[in-house]
Amino acid sequence: MYETHFGVPMSGAVLNAINTRLDARTVSVLLKHSGSKLVIVHPASLQLIRDALHLLPPAGHLLAPRVILVEDPYYEENNNDDDSCIHHVLMTYEDLLEKKGDPEFSWVRPASEWDPMVLNYTSGTTSAPKGVVHCHRGMFLMTVDRLADWAVPRRPTYLWTLPMFHANGWSFPWGMAMVGGTNVCLRRVTAAAVYAAIARHGVTHLCGAPVVLNMLANNASTSSETIPAGKKKKKVHILTAGAPPPAAVLQRVEAVGFEVSHGYGLTETAGLVVSCAWKGEEWDRLPASDRARLKARQGVPTACTAAIDVVDNETGRGVPRDGETMGEIVLRGGCVMLGYLHDDEATRAAIRDDGWLYTGDVGVMHPDGYVEIRDRSKDVIISGGENISSVEVESVLYGHPAVSEAAVVARPDEFWGEMPCAFVSLKDKDAAGSVTPADIISWCRDRMPRYMVPKTLVFRADLPKTSTGKIQKYVLRKLANDMGPTCKGETIE
Amino acid sequence: MYETHFGVPMSGAVLNAINTRLDARTVSVLLKHSGSKLVIVHPASLQLIRDALHLLPPAGHLLAPRVILVEDPYYEENNNDDDSCIHHVLMTYEDLLEKKGDPEFSWVRPASEWDPMVLNYTSGTTSAPKGVVHCHRGMFLMTVDRLADWAVPRRPTYLWTLPMFHANGWSFPWGMAMVGGTNVCLRRVTAAAVYAAIARHGVTHLCGAPVVLNMLANNASTSSETIPAGKKKKKVHILTAGAPPPAAVLQRVEAVGFEVSHGYGLTETAGLVVSCAWKGEEWDRLPASDRARLKARQGVPTACTAAIDVVDNETGRGVPRDGETMGEIVLRGGCVMLGYLHDDEATRAAIRDDGWLYTGDVGVMHPDGYVEIRDRSKDVIISGGENISSVEVESVLYGHPAVSEAAVVARPDEFWGEMPCAFVSLKDKDAAGSVTPADIISWCRDRMPRYMVPKTLVFRADLPKTSTGKIQKYVLRKLANDMGPTCKGETIE
Known part of the structure; x- marks a missing residue:
């Protein structure tokens, strides 16, 4: 991966480093969208690429990218690898360098400094990568x-x-x-x-x-x-x-x-x-x-x-x-x-x-x-005409000594339109008995205006995250939506 | 000077920081060549600027740049200042900021990043500034x-x-x-x-x-x-x-x-x-x-x-x-x-x-x-068809424990065309008696090929330098030239 950041642009190509934690369907969408010609892949992701290539539409299959496998002598988790993967592989990375490489190669400078060099699909706090x-x-x-x-x-x-x-x-x-x-x-x-x-x-x-x-x-x-x-x-x-x-x-x-x-x-x-x-x-x-x-x-x-x-x-x-x-x-x-x-x-x-x-x-x-x-923009909670910053509410939640992670999203409310709904994980997973959602709501009441205090607070073992560690609010927003609207006067769940 | 590095380009003008150690004649040449419209000057250089302005040709005089004086309460060496300087001064720098400045001024961005921003006259190891x-x-x-x-x-x-x-x-x-x-x-x-x-x-x-x-x-x-x-x-x-x-x-x-x-x-x-x-x-x-x-x-x-x-x-x-x-x-x-x-x-x-x-x-x-x-290029000494690097000879001279500074230039030679001529200053100015030119020539003989050893070695109290501390080889070259050609077999001076 490190070498490709140099070799790919220096050969005149555009580098598209793909998130290895995506699913095969998404990877196939990216390969098709980018028109990739060559995929350099580590054994840990070979199955993913195989599955992604299978998902390319038949017409596109003829144009499927060639696969270069980076051999990794220290990688030992490949027992489950399917041998059928191998026929997708054109050659190994070291073979590519050895057999096709030219020590005298003059690297290809871009004709213009404005020429594209990298393509990065947004990892997506939304579900539509661009x-x-x-x-x-x-x-x-x-x-x-x-x-x-x-x-x-x-x-x-x-x-x-x-x-x-x-x-x-x-x-x-x-x-x-x-x-x-x-x-x-x-x-x-x-x-x-x-x-x-x-x-x-x-x-x-x-x-x-x-x-x-x-x-x-x-x-x-x-x-x-x-x-x-x-x-x-x-x-x-x-x-x-x-x-x-x-x-x-x-x-x-x-x-x-x-x-x-x-x-x-x-x-x-x-x-x-x-x-x-x-x-x-x-x-x-x-x-x-x-x-x-x-x-x-x-x-x-x-x-x-x-x-x-x-x-x-x-x-x-x-x-x-x-x-x-x-x-x-x-x-x-x-x-x-x-x-x-x-x-x-x-x-x-x-x-x-x-x-x-x-x-x-x-x-x-x-x-x-x-x-x-x-x-x-889409995470702002609009409650009775007031804009509530989810980040502000979260920063108060993070201040609570028992809280490990917190995310606040909008939940529909019959009266106010939306109300803050907090998802919280605790540092000590076994402490859920001694710390209650009400304790934490009370902590918030002491530290923020009343209208910002979460009306719903849910304990979870872990919060859903993207591969880069961003909390996936759209997942939580769906959960909060599925709970249905809170009612006026409803107590904390 | 520091502030002008920001204010001048941000007002849309080009900054030309002038070497304050130049003489009035040269400064007048630069002011004319650059078409300067405004000069911001410290009291220490006011006399220099006055003299430079007087040297501008009469026609150019009408277009003479306006002068802004930076007042300096800590500057005490201005006793010799001629009162006649003052009529050249449009206003002081602080007055300019106070009376003409606008706190709401939006700085002027260049239309293109390729627009000129600074003008720098080469300080000149040659005598022709560009x-x-x-x-x-x-x-x-x-x-x-x-x-x-x-x-x-x-x-x-x-x-x-x-x-x-x-x-x-x-x-x-x-x-x-x-x-x-x-x-x-x-x-x-x-x-x-x-x-x-x-x-x-x-x-x-x-x-x-x-x-x-x-x-x-x-x-x-x-x-x-x-x-x-x-x-x-x-x-x-x-x-x-x-x-x-x-x-x-x-x-x-x-x-x-x-x-x-x-x-x-x-x-x-x-x-x-x-x-x-x-x-x-x-x-x-x-x-x-x-x-x-x-x-x-x-x-x-x-x-x-x-x-x-x-x-x-x-x-x-x-x-x-x-x-x-x-x-x-x-x-x-x-x-x-x-x-x-x-x-x-x-x-x-x-x-x-x-x-x-x-x-x-x-x-x-x-x-x-x-x-x-x-x-x-012009400092290379060509002796009997061999290129001698003056820098290489100097680096050996600097290795001598008594040497403070050294500069080597070409001196004409009847037989070889050119021969190295060294100008040397000693760390201890009074040591000239105990260290002789012959000692230093001998030090060189032990450390470089024969053809590179200076044939002439001159002790000087100081070497001539530009304002930025570069040794002015063109001055030394002229001195060496004026000595006339060395002859075959001539001993060290």
């Missing part, structure tokens, strides 16, 4: 901008907790090459594996959605000593984005010894284009909870981002910089995608006049110019 | 590329030893703003002032030509303890470029406690586009002298540099990567200038087919892809 196309110019800008903004030193040791198929790992395949970094990969991202890699390899940097931070914070007690006692006694830097991190999670993971940087971006911007630039000693002096609250804000435009604004949906004008008035976050800059593949309509809806990208995220602009996300 | 024009795009690339390549952390403390009028301080006015750096400025760059600033302000980063490194190394004994005992016990990082640093100087300045990074660029590339990327532990293990020798190589292209090569002047083809065959260094990339102002002929000579910039520097390509400069 093919985001980025050009060489955008990837270059993202790479150098990210290194400069995160202040990545030379020769870091980088742990791949963020998959490379997610917006090309926020450009770090190229970035790590640029600074001479060491790449450490994991078969499976667990807290134990991360702490072991930090101790064994002296990991200095890793990326992940807030769910990864939460996992590390919740599992620190057994292994927290590995961070200071690791091979190198360096701070471990975590860059987080992909969802608004609850301040309580930031505070917990920093208490364990990680140094968190927080930013914001979309697949449509190839990675982070907004960064919560830290104001040094001025903010260092504040109490931990205030620091976490400031760090939970998405931040200011990075150098590659020409402009950002929060606009009123009706008028298109910027909202007041008061930290309260909600609007849609829009931005312009060198990292905005060329567009969605084969979808001019969606492209026109996303990129409007003068190149402004409409992100679909709802936020506020603080007086100091920092943007803070309140919600995805 | 006006290098760079665009917004190039300045952006240089800024982020330099931060990423030098791995500048957030909120560094940067000491301005490199003047901002020299290729816009290699883009660090913008770079320091981007990372929230603290800028420390000096009235006059002396070793004592630099060490004092490190101790007082906790300086973490500074830039300078090798002559600055040499100054710091030679004056370390009196104040070396200030580095470890400074306000912050951080390494002080020095970025050097502008001339090939002798390995002996690198070794000395690192012994004092500085960490040196070395790169290469030209005014025509807006700063450093080649960087001696350090190969980590592989090179850390080597003895100090080997490390210094490796670090003295100019290096590999940075991320903003598309390609670099060393080509044969006759054929235009790349020379063998053997570290021996000399050729002209050529490069392409996003930081190459738009061209020379009002000088299409010089532009065409510098930027040739497909955007290759011909640097005029002679170098070799090492087998590992690192470029090393051997000389400026």
Whole structure:
């Protein structure tokens, strides 16, 4: 996967890193939509690709992509592999290099820096994936901008907790090459594996959605000593984005010894284009909870981002910089995608006049110019005419000492139209007896306006997530919908 | 000067930072050539500007630029100022901001990223300055590329030893703003002032030509303890470029406690586009002298540099990567200038087919892809058909314990055509009695081929330098020329 980030564009082709956790049907849709000619696959996903190829329509079958298999001597879970897979494989990756490779090959430079370089299907907090196309110019800008903004030193040791198929790992395949970094990969991202890699390899940097931070914070007690006692006694830097991190999670993971940087971006911007630039000693002096609250804000435009604004949906004008008035976050800059593949309509809806990208995220602009996300447009709960930010309710839920994860969605309400419905998992799965939904509702009542308090609160062992660790709100929204409307005066479930 | 790097381009104008150490005649030539409309000047240079304006031809006088004076309450050396200066001044800088400024002003974005942003007159190892024009795009690339390549952390403390009028301080006015750096400025760059600033302000980063490194190394004994005992016990990082640093100087300045990074660029590339990327532990293990020798190589292209090569002047083809065959260094990339102002002929000579910039520097390509400069084209000494690199001879001279600075130029020779002529200053000015030219010639004989040994060696108290600390070889070349040709068998002077 790492090598393809170089070899594929340098051969003049477009790289489409596919999420290996998708199902065969979706993969077949992507292969057809992208018109892929060649698939490079690891044994762990060979069955998936075989099934996907079988699902291609018969006419398309003749044009089915060729399959190159990456042999993996350390991969031992392939006992269940069906031998019938093999006839799909044209050759192995090493054979391809050995037999078809040319050491004198001059890499194919793009005719224009605007030529497409990568295709990324949105991993989907919605169920309809779209093919985001980025050009060489955008990837270059993202790479150098990210290194400069995160202040990545030379020769870091980088742990791949963020998959490379997610917006090309926020450009770090190229970035790590640029600074001479060491790449450490994991078969499976667990807290134990991360702490072991930090101790064994002296990991200095890793990326992940807030769910990864939460996992590390919740599992620190057994292994927290590995961070200071690791091979190198360096701070471990975590860059987080992909969802608004609850301040309580930031505070917990920093208490364990990680140094968190927080930013914001979309697949449509190839990675982070907004960064919560830290104001040094001025903010260092504040109490931990205030620091976490400031760090939970998405931040200011990075150098590659020409402009950002929060606009009123009706008028298109910027909202007041008061930290309260909600609007849609829009931005312009060198990292905005060329567009969605084969979808001019969606492209026109996303990129409007003068190149402004409409992100679909709802936020506020603080007086100091920092943007803070309140919600995805579709996640805003509209209750009796009031807009309720699900993110705000969640951040209070995360503050409860027993809560591991929380997600709030709209549930129909007979009187108010919608009311907040919270899904919560507990840190200690056996604690469900001692902590009740009513306890947690009561915690909310003490900390937010009455109209924002969840009317429904459901305990679940786990919350449904995308492969990149984003909670799938559309799944929860369906669950809440299926519960039927709450009635006036109904008590908590 | 720092503010103008933002305000001038953001008002839609082009910034031309003028070297304040030039004479009035040259400044008047630059003002006329650039068609300057506004001059912002510090009291220390007001007399210079007045004289320059007087030298503008009468017709041009009507179009003479308006003068804005930066008042400086801490500047006390203006007793000699002529009151007649004042009538040239339109208003003071603070008045300009106060009376003409508009807090609601929307800064003027360039219509195209290729629009000119800065004009830099080459400071001149030759005596004919040319006006290098760079665009917004190039300045952006240089800024982020330099931060990423030098791995500048957030909120560094940067000491301005490199003047901002020299290729816009290699883009660090913008770079320091981007990372929230603290800028420390000096009235006059002396070793004592630099060490004092490190101790007082906790300086973490500074830039300078090798002559600055040499100054710091030679004056370390009196104040070396200030580095470890400074306000912050951080390494002080020095970025050097502008001339090939002798390995002996690198070794000395690192012994004092500085960490040196070395790169290469030209005014025509807006700063450093080649960087001696350090190969980590592989090179850390080597003895100090080997490390210094490796670090003295100019290096590999940075991320903003598309390609670099060393080509044969006759054929235009790349020379063998053997570290021996000399050729002209050529490069392409996003930081190459738009061209020379009002000088299409010089532009065409510098930027040739497909955007290759011909640097005029002679170098070799090492087998590992690192470029090393051997000389400026015009500084190569051709003796009996052999090309002698003045830089190579100088690096041996710098190795002599008594030598402070050395410069080698061609002197005519009746038999060989040219022979090396060395100008040397000693660390201890009073040591001239105990160390003789013959001692140093003898040191050279033990360390280089016979034909490279200087036939003439002259002790001087100081070597002539440009304002940016480059030794003015054209001055020395004239001195050597005026000595007349050496004869076969002539002994050392």
